[in-house]
Amino acid sequence: MGIVILIVMAAGVAAILTKRLPTAFALVLLGVVIAFISGAPVTGENSVFDTVLQEGAPALAATMIAILLGSWLGKLLDETGIAGTLVRKIVEFGGDRPTVVALGVLLVSTLVGTVTGSAPAAMLAGIIGIPAMIAVGIPKVTAAGTILMGIAAGIPFELPVWQFFSSALDMPVADVRDFMIKLFPFALFAAVMFVLVESRRRGVEHAWAFRTETPRTKAGERRARLGDAPWYALLTPGVPLVLALGFELAIIPSLLAGVLYALVTTTRPRDMNRRLLRTLYSGFDVAAAPITLFVAIGILLAAVKLPGAVTALEPLVKAVSPQNPVLFVVVFTVLVPLCLYRGPLNVYGLGAGIAGVLIAAGIYPAVAVLGITASYNQVFGVADPTSTQTVWSAQYAGVGPQQVMVRTLPYVWFVALGGFCVTAATAL
Secondary structure, three states, rough: OOOHHHHHHHHHHHHHHHOOHHHHHHHOOOHHHHHOOOOOOOOOOHHHHHHHHHHHOOOOOHHHHHHHHHHHHHHHHHOOHHHHHHHHHHHHHHHHOOOHHHHHHHHHHHHHOOOOOHHHHHHHHHHHHHHHHHOOOOOOOHHHHHHHHHHHHEEEEEEEEEEEEHHHHHHHHHHHHHHHHHHHHHHHHHHHHHHHHHHHHHHOOOOOOOOOOOOOOOOHHHHHHHHHHHHHHOOOOOHHHHHHHHHHOHHHHHHHHHHHHHHOOOOOOHOOOOOOOOHHHHHHHHHHHHHHHHHHHHHHHHHOOOOOHHHHHHHHHHHHHOHHHHHHHHHHOOHHHHOOOOOOOOOOOOOOOOHHHHHHHHOOOHHHHHHHHHHHHHHEEEEEEOOHHHHHHHHHOOHHHHHHHHHHHHHHHHHHHHHHHHHHHHHH
């Protein structure tokens, strides 16, 4: 039975890679098929309908709400001009010094990455940051990679990500936070080294034909009339982080506090209601795709945790899971490419199901599984040519996603190695 489940999982990966099925649909179908193969009844306890579909679909509800709030806050950073102001101030400070400008944009990308992820984060920092970097001579691939490496440096402090790992791996947020704090230095070091090494190795390139201004939307015209956001509003990205880290406030209240702070510091009282509703509805548009994916992941997790699935998969997974700390680091480091191109170790795909099996079968403690998945997530968030932030950044800079992957992969591979070393030292 275990072999059959693995074959079904492999077929699911193939369907995702060949784009025969959208990722979310493929994960739901996998969950239902795995449940039937493991002998689950149609209804009742540990069943397909009641356990996998009914209980699995809302299992990551807290993560969905956190994603929505992060998207809402990201829309506020955009509409109020906070993100644009941060980038402009950095560019003004850097002047015609390419490395200083790139490091400044990297810093802004990191701040934005703590608030929201994926393409919205790349757009917030990149719409102004990428043309500014290219204008001072930063190569196009390096400019796109700088945005992505910055976002990845912020991922360890992205509160919706904390909530996702907490819910998916059934572990306290405090444990997720502690590991992410240990992972952050590796992500930050790799990001800074990317800028320093790549900008110097490739030299200065001037792309005079590159369009440095984008067509203004109504929101952009309004920000231009209003000018830069006030200095105290620029603290907005740090508000949720300070509350969650410094005061150990829960994730959803921390994000709500960030929304309110952004609103109060940038909006006149008579305009608050309209701005709140407008940005909230826009946030729904941004959050719809990841929320759909988290519904599917919840269904898959419920399926692989069924008693029949655990019993079938435990001996197979245990046979290929290294227990020696050194071997653990070596094996999972070598497997890093399997999280690219929506591969089987992508945590926002089949990787979530594999993580569920590792925990449900007792092969690794939850903290060790967190170390594996969070480390792979650092790679996927930057170097995967199919991820939305990578595609947007590359296309906006005028290069191909594969070019960005080749240039950034060695740096994020190092981040994953650091995460595995921390995991082996603290969780095995």
